[in-house]
Amino acid sequence: MPINYYIFLSLTIFCIGIVGVLTRRNAIIIFMCIELMLNAVNLLLVAFSKMHHLQQASTSAMAGIDGQLFVFFIMVVAAAEVSVGLAIIVMLFRNVHSVDVNFLNRLKH
């Protein structure tokens, strides 16, 4: 499968995530769009690792395995991020009774 296809698929999903972050006001949906972007990047990392593996297969058998480990670490960081972020959203909801990000502008005052 040409690497081109994977690049364009990940770009499409990443840009859908960006449009979601820019256009929605619900904090939880903005958060889910960030997860969508992380997953697009993960897919591209795996595709590049397989591309590298195919290129370097003659020199070393384990070429390209770093890419898949990076995906593993990205998942770890994403899980930690989600736990803290959802705690912040719950605290926000308890204080202002809304998850509308426009309410966050009171941080200015």
Added chain:
Amino acid sequence: MRLGACLLADMQIASSLLTNMSVTQILFWLLSILAVISAINVVISKNPVYSVLWLIITFFSISGHYILLNAQFLAVVNIIVYAGAIMVLFLFVIMLMNLNKELEPQKHKWLRFIGVIAGGSLLLVMVAALKDAESAKQMAQVKEGDIGLINYLGNVLFTEYVVPFELSSVLFLSAMVGAVVIGKKE
């Protein structure tokens, strides 16, 4: 009558296209279309619960892509961690807040339009830039290659990457403490 003939010709073209494609390619296109459609639905659904469910479908199709690339460990971890743990957390928070009615005020129509234009231009620029890139001619190895198997991944993870692995456990601990401290009622 002509419409029927056209339809028949179209179907013949489609079936010849399908027979020319291998199973891997058919699966790739099916999973890609599913991923993109469900990703779009995450953004446009009004109800946050439906957004979560569409996001779960997106994660499953991305896991399908991992299996296609023979990254089996990552496919399983993706399903367990994302679709199993993170999305359930999202669902719980949404149901805890009782947000499943459509009370959220929409953003201004202009702002939404500008957001779509901005994201679309980013997509356009990146596709135009990468379309003719030299490295884009390479192939990605599908359905073979051993590097995605747990045996090899574990060997490298616990020898070369053991320090980041231990650091990530510290990160998890601090995230847990942080979540409890932030979420605690005072």
